[in-house]
Amino acid sequence: MAEFVLTEALKKMIGKEEPLLIYKVEEGAIQRYAQAVGDSNPMHSDVEYAAQSPFGRLKSPPGFVGWPVTSGFDMFQFVEKLIAAGAPRGNLDGGMEYEFLSPIGAGDILAARIRIASIVGKETKLGPTMSTTVEITYTNQRGAVALKARHTFLSF
């Protein structure tokens, strides 16, 4: 089986930032996400209950934003870019790490900074595999970092 080769075009993508994404957190989006996940905490679904809470508004479940989740990040365009630069065509999610720094609620406006932290080749049970780590930092409208995410993406 062929070994994975890190092309010059892929090397050039390491450290590169994607265009800044701006995402507004809507009540309905929080409710639909919590329902899809099966999270029954009323802070994510009951507008009245959340309004009476110290937080004062619907709170998103941690992980509501992330990769590529709900924030309008076009994952397929991103994958096409990797493939055009020499990445193998098959792809699977490898895993993630989140650091939750401040809660995200309805009405928040988040700016997502997305950067390719590393691209490395390794042997996995999928065969020769390219592992891409993407770092995403979400900052809210008050200038506070809400979430730092690292996602690993496998191409094989």
Next chain:
Amino acid sequence: MAKQIFYEDVQVGSEVTTLEKIATTRMLVQYAGASGDFNPLHYEEDFAKNLGVGRPIVHGLLKRAWLVNLMTDWMGQEGTLKRLSCRYRGMDYPRKMKSFEDPVDGDTWYCKGKVTKKNDADHTVECEIWVENSKGEKNTTGAATVMLPSKAK
């Protein structure tokens, strides 16, 4: 809602309250819509077959969201989730539906966790966490840190 758990209530080795989940193809479509993850791998038979995973698989991101749900249910309204990470080590397959009332038999997933460390300085608790299917396979494993309220104020 379960009653509030306090930092003093847990010890190294304490178990996080198990959370049970199922997934049908319909639920995966619902998750795709709610999350924006429209990868055909989760609903297109031929696409999944061509990728080499047999048939459509449960989103890694959904299993991740279940693990978040495991921790937030356990820590209660006064707890704070600080960190969570997970890795996907194998595929999980959704149940199929014959009718609205009848999702055919298939996997049930058990989200579980165990306390590995307590930090008195900031009342944080570190846990190993995982999703186990009916065959006992741990295809998603990870770690989480939560801050719990303290009885000693």
